[in-house]
Amino acid sequence: MKRVMLIVAYDGTNYCGWQVQNNGTTIEGELNKALSSLLKEEITVIGASRTDSGVHALGNVAVFDTEARMPAEKMAYALNSRLPEDIRVQQSFRVADGFHPRKTSCIKTYEYRILNREFELPGERLNSHFFRKELDVAKMQAACPPFLGEHDFKSFCSIHTQAETTIRTIHSLNVTKEGDIIRIRVTGNGFLYNMVRIIAGTLIQVGFGATDPSEIPAILAACDRQAAGPTAPARGLTLVKMEYPEHPEFPA
Amino acid sequence: MKRVMLIVAYDGTNYCGWQVQNNGTTIEGELNKALSSLLKEEITVIGASRTDSGVHALGNVAVFDTEARMPAEKMAYALNSRLPEDIRVQQSFRVADGFHPRKTSCIKTYEYRILNREFELPGERLNSHFFRKELDVAKMQAACPPFLGEHDFKSFCSIHTQAETTIRTIHSLNVTKEGDIIRIRVTGNGFLYNMVRIIAGTLIQVGFGATDPSEIPAILAACDRQAAGPTAPARGLTLVKMEYPEHPEFPA
Structure with missing residues (x-):
């Protein structure tokens, strides 16, 4: 098991914000879907900043745990081809298992x-x-x-x-x-x-x-x-x- | 009758270019529709540059003739409220009757x-x-x-x-x-x-x-x-x- 961090850029225009909700498409939901499809396991990211509907990002942060053998650094490229064009991962890399993007001071x-x-x-x-x-x-x-x-x-x-x-x-x-x-x-x-x-x-x-x-x-x-x-x-x-x-x- | 010039900005992403065509929405078509609705007469603009599908403009030029009494300078404001948000007239003013935006050297x-x-x-x-x-x-x-x-x-x-x-x-x-x-x-x-x-x-x-x-x-x-x-x-x-x-x- 390893914990991976993603730096994520998005145009928030067409999303109901970051956080998964029952009605409407969200950034978090799109990331979970692309990651689960790429890594063939159920992935749920933890986001750093739960931006509102319509708000954009150049560098929001999300982490997730995976059993996959794919090197963390390669995931950014592989994910982008599975994401809609208004969400683009800028970087992916391994972080310490305990790292939590909202509970760590930032x-x-x-x-x-x-x-x-x-x-x-x-x-x-x-x-x-x-x-x-x-x-x-x-x-x-x-x-x-x-x-x-x-x-x-x-x-x-x-x-x-x-x-x-x-x-x-x-x-x-x-x-x-x-x-x-x-x-x-x-x-x-x-x-x-x-x-x-x-x-x-x-x-x-x-x-x-x-x-x-x-x-x-x-x-x-x-x-x-x-x-x-x-x-x-x-x-x-x-x-x-x-x-x-x-x-x-x-x-x- | 007077001839009016428009300076037009647009995001061409969602248009099949400038020129009116049978299939698909065009910048020229949207301008004709907004002008005809505003001035209550059938208006057909003459465009300076017939930009391709997906091409943008900050300052394309169009002219048209009208019998309307509305001052030419006021038309930009009135038109913008009738245009989709990816087309915005930047300026409107009267020009000489004979002025043709493609036949005049530019x-x-x-x-x-x-x-x-x-x-x-x-x-x-x-x-x-x-x-x-x-x-x-x-x-x-x-x-x-x-x-x-x-x-x-x-x-x-x-x-x-x-x-x-x-x-x-x-x-x-x-x-x-x-x-x-x-x-x-x-x-x-x-x-x-x-x-x-x-x-x-x-x-x-x-x-x-x-x-x-x-x-x-x-x-x-x-x-x-x-x-x-x-x-x-x-x-x-x-x-x-x-x-x-x-x-x-x-x-x-």
Whole structure:
């Protein structure tokens, strides 16, 4: 028996999120199906981040156990030919038997992408949130520092959360603009349900002037979902990467 | 009666190209339908570039005549709400009654986009050609100069062409790389059927060493489709813009 880790990229547009459910196709379900068919045994992956419907990933992580003799490194190629074209394994390798991708401390990086111009661009529609009103990037940048460090992020958490605590640590949060594309990139030790999308929605409000950057500390302190901005749409969000500080050797 | 010009962007993935045909949905057909519904008269656009199935555009051009009193500038907004989300008009404005987008001399810019890495990225699949073998960009760049200027491009033209002459002028051709993305950008006074995709296919062969940059002049001189490389897939190609030197006022 060996435990294998997969680094998985996907376009979440056509999926009901990561986690297997009764109605609708999921990333996890497609991986289980492709793995079981490839390895001729019933495989159930354990995912690191159970992304929502419509959210994308460049580097989500999943592990599974197998008796197969196929070298772990070869599995990425073999799996991709059995997966739909909107899911692609980027890497596969063996990890320690006890490794659990959600119970091991990790640093996640997300990117929220906004197309900010007068008219939509069809080629950007699947992985950007289109926003017509001009956004002031300098103001959005000025709103970032109060988010850094350890805070109770209850204001930035969907009321549907099941989390035991709403305290999280954000290591970095920055906003950059290139042409018509504004990118919000955030790194932290874990995120609450919808937290990145609510941060993005709040920064967008700052960008068009509905909220002043100076209001962010009070919004955080309120510990009230009503105090923050709206949840920005799923299509703009991508899980960029997961890093395990206790395991600097992967992803390679 | 007035003649109106549209600048149109689209993701060509789900279309049988620009031109109306009996079987399958086309960009031209969708524009005619949306315009006729908006303006309450039968509208038939004249397109500038009849792009192939699967080819994208950021700035194709179409004109049509209408009796409608709606100001031409307002039409872009009104049309977009009646078009599918993979077609978006970027601008609409009045032009001289006699203006014909194919009979007026113009300069077209195309971009061919290649994703060059070990594994596909789902988010790039609709507008890039995935190529696994490493491409030598310096060699691809070295192959560009012989294409510049006026040549008989018969070697770079599909045998299905109906063009009267295969002589064309290329104003610029360059290859750039950013991360895993290689872009081939070409500007000229018109292109033969599949010409940009055959140039891209030939440059890819140069990139992985099947063709030497020094062979390009002989490939051009052969005036034989067999001498050039394969036709690269449609999904990597985007019509970036059209410029009318006699009408420097548009697109605005």
